[in-house]
Amino acid sequence: MAYPLHIAFVWHQHQPLYKSCRTGQYLLPWVRLHGTKDYLDLILVLAKYPRLKQTVNLVPSLILQIEDYVNGVALDPYLTAALTPVEQLTDQQRWFIIEHFFDAHHRTMIDPHPRYRELYEQRQTEGAVWCWQHWHPQDYGDLLAWHNLAWIDPFYWQEEEVSQWLAQGRNFSLSDRQRIISKQRDILRQIVPQHRALQEAGQIEVTTTPYTHPILPLLVDTDAAKVAVPQITLPQHRFQYPHDVSRHLRRSRVLYEHYFGCAPRGLWPSEQSVSPAILPAIIEQGFEWICSDEAVLGWTTGTYFHRNEAGVVQEAAVLYQPYRLTTSSGDLNIIFRDHRLSDLIGFTYSAISPETAAADLIQQLEGIRQHLLAYEGTGGTALEQPWLVTIALDGENCWEYYPRDGLPFLETLYQLLSDHPHLQCVSVAEYLQTHPPRAVLAGESLHSGSWIDGNFCTWIGDPVKNKAWDYLAAARQALEHHPDATEQANPAAWEALLAAEGSDWFWWFGEGHSSNHDAMFDQLFREHLIALYEALGEPVPEYLNEPLEVHEAKDTYPPQGFIHPQIDGRGDEQDWNFAGRIHIGGNRGTMHRQTLINRLWYGVDHLNIYMRLDAPAQKQPFGTEIGTVHFCWYYPNVVTYNSRLSLKEYPDEPPLNYLYHHQLVIDIERQCIEFSEAIANDQWQPRITHARYALETCLEVAIPWADLHLKPDCGLHLLVILAQHGYYLDHFPTEQLLFLRTP
Known part of the structure; x- marks a missing residue:
């Protein structure tokens, strides 16, 4: 039998509980604003293309807050x-x-x-x-x-x-x-009624998430974090409350049935985080399928997913099919998303024209189909098996970076998908009903991890995150000491606990992520815990009246997400909001000259490496004191030619005396870019480049990944050097190279 390539889009719609369990007041507006901009229009646009079917996940804490506004x-x-x-x-x-x-x-x-x-x-x-x-x-x-x-x-x-x-x-x-x-x-x-109407019409499947979006494996046992990272530093108090998992799942199912008039079939585990220990509770609540990330599948099956230069997974037959998880409590279906395709929509396509972006996604899908045809080896033009590509991502936050909130992109993409003879968009439940999994995984072999690097380090392991877990454990133990405080007898205490167990607070604590509202998330978490103690009639620990950490701007931090800056030399603050930053200060460099650059910004998307160099205020050294800027990099896991720096009088010390494979030189005086590649005998050979730069209040540079001819997930080390008339001036970072990875 001939099959099209099936594509399952799963849009995850989520906001944390901004309503304080202590005061009942909302501290942030994002449910209202994203509700106005992102939830309803996504399915109304889809309704214009009846051939396409999709899956939309609505988190219970989001639905409840929407209803409060309504x-x-x-x-x-x-x-x-x-x-x-x-x-x-x-x-x-x-x-x-x-x-x-x-x-x-x-x-x-x-x-x-x-x-x-x-x-x-x-x-x-x-x-x-x-x-x-x-x-x-x-x-x-x-x-x-x-x-x-x-x-x-x-x-x-x-x-x-x-x-x-x-x-x-x-x-x-x-x-x-x-x-x-x-x-x-x-x-x-209109949000919830329209989702129900489209589900009843058969064009979408609506799924749910544990009640307040907790990391279920960590509620069962915080030691689950050791599976992926055995050396991780965990909180002082081990958190082990598996019954809370059942509570979150039961509440989400009951709420879903109230709003949609039927039982949910699919569950999006918060942050696509899974472990063997959570499967029985999911099965017990009647869910038929769950979704996770390709990293979890890779860890589970011992597969490393290689991609060619076009980004197509070479182990396509492993990734592009559902699996049946077998457990002593019953069976459960699981699908794994293509991480790269999901990220292209979520983080990169907003930086290019809607038409180009939509065409590229179709090309990516066609590349997958061709690879699967070659794998089947029948020589036919139609697939012999019903393969499934899962594209699952945040359905709200990416659109504000797209022109007209993503409407031109979605309309172009949906028309191309509707017209394509070999691509078919399906809801997950519909696909599984027609094509049950052929592959089987033992439930106990399922890796414990999330969509971020297949681990839980985003939510535990950092000192501040661990402190929050200890605060949560103390509050949970206080509730345990009140056996009379059941969910029926003391609902306020349980609402506060379940709110505090949500994943979002831990996301923002400590290192890794930051926003303009970190202090507010800190406050909300502590207010939920305070409300729990107050509901129990217990004294509130003094530490809950103080922030978990000092919320102040940091001078140096790693990248916090993909960036797509406009290369105009103006250093727009929003363009570089998620970039990594290195603050440079003091006397350093040749002859102890005062540093010419005081800040280095860096980041990536799927198209480019982005660099930005800021000079001290009221100073413009580019073209006067700085004649050329050199970007030098080598690849630690690639055996290739590397050559010494083509500069005069640079110190014979790391990392300047390392050998490098590529060198991009921006000549400020000549207003040109030169790109070269190391060849034999310590020589450099010129290469064509499509890199761009702009210089006004700062120097901004975009270096296309395509110039480097690297496969996705390839690591590279990068050094930035300042020079004048061919002589070395200074370099950044000073002690170790920047490490980046191709998306």
């Missing part, structure tokens, strides 16, 4: 400010508005709107204090309106009321803002 019982500080007459704004509110009402990607959500852009540029160029001193009440009124208008998805821009607001542009009144908020509420009101 019912008018949720009020966050942003919403309070928007509904306050500008003449009555307090000084605290005015500062809050100046600081936080530009919380949006400015290139796609602020710049397209002239009045919003005008206010943003004033804040950027003149500073917050200037705005405080010079803004009039109408400036605040317009900013309050535009922050909410910008979060209304372009899908609704043609509606009469929305188009009138966009055309009005300025001079918004309180009544205008009230109507904008009412429009947000109208959109929120």
